[in-house]
Amino acid sequence: MNKVILILLLSLFFKPSIIVSQEKKTEEFELLKNELLNISDNLDNGTFIKKAITFFSKREWDSTLIYAQKQITMQKSERLNNLSHFIRGYSFDQKKILKEAEIEYTLISEDFYFHNLTNVLLGVLILEQGKYSKAVEYFERVIELPNSEFKFIEKNTIKHNLGLCYLHLKKFDKAENFLIASTKFFEEQKDTIELVGNYGDLATLYYEQYKDDLAIPYFKKAYNLAKTTNDFYSRFVTTKNMAVVEENRKDYQKALNFKKEAAQWKDSLNNQNRIYEVAKKEKEFAVAAKQKEVDLLQVENKLKETERKIFLYSAIGLLLFLGIGAYFFREKVKTNKIIxxxxxxxxxxxxxxxxxxxxxxxxxxxxxxxxxxxxxxxxxxxxxxxxxxxxxxxxxxxxxxxxxxxxxxxxxxxxxxQTEQQYFSIEKQRLFIITEHVAYNYKPLLLEKELNFENTVSKKEFVQADQESLKIVLRNLIDNAIKFSQPNGFIKIYSSNTIEGFTNLIVEDSGLGMSDATRLKLLDDSVLLNKKEHEDIIGTGLGIQLVKSMIKKNNGKFDIESELGKGTKMIVSLPKTVLDG
CATH class of the missing domain: 1.10.287 (Helix Hairpins)
Structure with a gap:
């Protein structure tokens, strides 16, 4: 009966793990973290997986889980989905939510970069749940791989875990081979924590087979080695096991002493666990506070967005003025962060x-x-x-x-x-027909102001342009020519070919003209005139800005030649085309 009790204790206290010592655990996490950060450097900025990797590197598992899930929801690529499932599985594993970790790992495809590591992590998860046969399947997939494949995991740790699986499955010969192999390696490496576990597992192996002469020395080795460490759990387990061994050997005084010592280590372990629990609660509180802060910021951002929309819709009602406002504020509405x-x-x-x-x-x-x-x-x-x-x-x-x-x-x-709502279709256009059509509507104004008008645009000229926007350009140019001309003056529209690949359409008037400073301001894409050169004539510069925008959209060029008191030439250069046949 006592021997059965001992075996149960060993099964309870010695639990498998990939990395036991904190130094090795930190070292191998750093390797994995750096590899993920290297992958992140090649990803687009602003992607959810890039943010998830950033939180992963800081061990902020909750944030890692959130952003990795957002990436999966996007379904952008299998590679990014594999990466997202991997870091979600690892994060659940760190949070000891083993079922969720297992689900995430099993969703990873076999061609994934970390697929071998995933098999190892799955094997450990399954082993911790007591599914030994299934755990063996995952470990066997990787145990024969070359050492170069074990970048993030110690191969001998996998041998140790296989030994544990076979020990639980009562396959003692296989268990002994793997446990002895891993023990020799860790003895060479002088890895104290790993050796405590290996000695204890070998002791259990032999004790379960009633080979006390082989088992007891390993129990003592595990106990003596544990005493050199600061690991309360190892000290408690090895001391408790020694108490059971001595009780089986009928040395009750020694058994009592070991029990007292085990009780001391159990108290220390409980105190340590309470400290860890307090630290965990503090961390959870900090995470909750941070989440509350994030939620508050999101609410504030939504309120700001709502205020902007109200402003936008209100302004539309004021003679379409917010058609312009919508353009200027569009990028501001789309983003909550303004750099x-x-x-x-x-x-x-x-x-x-x-x-x-x-x-x-x-x-x-x-x-x-x-x-x-x-x-x-x-x-x-x-x-x-x-x-x-x-x-x-x-x-x-x-x-x-x-x-x-x-x-x-x-x-x-x-x-x-500005709001990109205007239909636009660039096609072959006969320039003379369009100019004649637009000019016809201005004949009453030309007669009223007693202006001579002449259209000598070549009937053979064809250009590539959008018809409606070209008419708007012509209307503005003719309207300006009439507006700034004196009675009995003239307005001419004609074409020329001075730029290769372009046809020049020129609207010339004998009107008031303009200074060079005004001419340069009109050619500036961002300038609206706020000071009139001729006080008796209404002019905002909006028409010219519209002309320039539409010419640019037609892949054309715009220029002005003028001299104060000597008239103006408005020159529109449009891509030319040749009439078929």
């Missing part, structure tokens, strides 16, 4: 947006006020039936409305471009 470079870009966009809002709002207000005043005068003249004055006022009102409409039309097209 310094993004903030600088956003500030610049906000400045341009505010300037545009200010200018457009001022010009619209001026137009509305002018229309309001004109209508009041119109009503007074209507009462007096002054038909000549009525006609002049109606022409004036028409001009004001046309200007305001043009401004809003440009604003709408600008907003559609």
């Amino acid at each position: 310094a470079a993004q903030k600088e870009t956003l500030d610049e966009l906000n400045t341009t947006k505010d300037k545009l809002f200010s200018i457009v709002s001022h010009d619209l207000r001026s137009s509305v006020n002018a229309l309001k005043s004109s209508n009041k005068i119109l009503l007074d003249n209507l009462a007096s039936k002054n038909l000549e004055a009525l006609e002049n006022l109606l022409h004036k009102n028409s001009t004001i409305v046309n200007g305001a409409y043009g401004l809003l039309d440009n604003l709408l097209n600008w907003a559609l471009m």
Whole structure:
């Protein structure tokens, strides 16, 4: 009966593990960590698995599990999924959630880089659950591999674990071979902790076969060696086993002394376990506090995102002004983290947006006020039936409305471009037909201002462009030419070929012209004019910015030639094409 008690004690106290000594455990984890970090260096920034590996290297198992699961949910590639399952299995193993660890490991495919290591880890998990035959299957898959394959695991530790499996399966010959082989290795390495376990396992092997003369020396070796360590668990187990051995040998005094000593080590072990438990609770509390902080930040981010959306939808109702605002703030809405470079870009966009809002709002207000005043005068003249004055006022009102409409039309097209909602199709276009069609709509304004108009664009010129956006470009250029021309002046539209592969479409007027400083500002992609060179003419620069954007989208070029008081040439260069046949 006593011998049975001893064997049960040994089965209870000596548990298999891959790495027993803390130094070896730390060393082999560092090897695995560095290998994973090397893999991470070749992964894209911002991926969940890259974050998971970062937390893995810090032994933050809960965060590792969360981000590895996010990577699996994405189902990006089998390689990344294998890597995610591996570090999740390892993390569950460290948290002693063995069933979940086993599930994760079994989901890894055979071509995975760490597949051999996975078999070893699975074998240990199965062994710890008492499934010895199944554990042998996993260990046997790797035991014959060359030593070069054992980068993260000591091969002799696997031999030790196989010995334990065969010991539990009562296959004593196989158990003895593996246990003796691993014991010799650890004796050469002078690995004290491993030797305590190996000596105890060999003692159990012989004692179970009633070979007391072989078993007892190993019990003593395990006991004496354990006394040289600071491992309370090893001291308690070896001392308890010696008490049982001496009791079986009828030396009750020695058995009593060993029991007292074992009780002391058990108390020390319990104290140590309590310390570990307190440390574990403190860590869990810290993790919970960190998670609470993360949750709070997520709530704050969601509130900020909601506020931005409310601002966006409110502004859309104000004459589509937030068509522009949506463009400038789009990147801000998409991300919760604003780095310094993004903030600088956003500030610049906000400045341009505010300037545009200010200018457009001022010009619209001026137009509305002018229309309001004109209508009041119109009503007074209507009462007096002054038909000549009525006609002049109606022409004036028409001009004001046309200007305001043009401004809003440009604003709408600008907003559609910035939000990428505008349909765009580049095809072969006959340049003369498009210019003639657009110019036809301006004949009443040309007659009203007594301007001579001439369209000499070559009828053989074909360009690659989107028809609707090209019409918008022409409307803005002709509208500006009329706006800045004096009565009895001229406007010409013609084509030339001065750049290889491009056709130049030129809108020339004999109007007020502009200074070189103004010309350069108009060519600047980010500038909106806030100071008018001609105070009696409404101009925001939005039309020219729209023209430049649409020309660029048509793969074209834009230039201006002008001199103050001597007219202006607006030059649009578009990719040319040759008519088939």
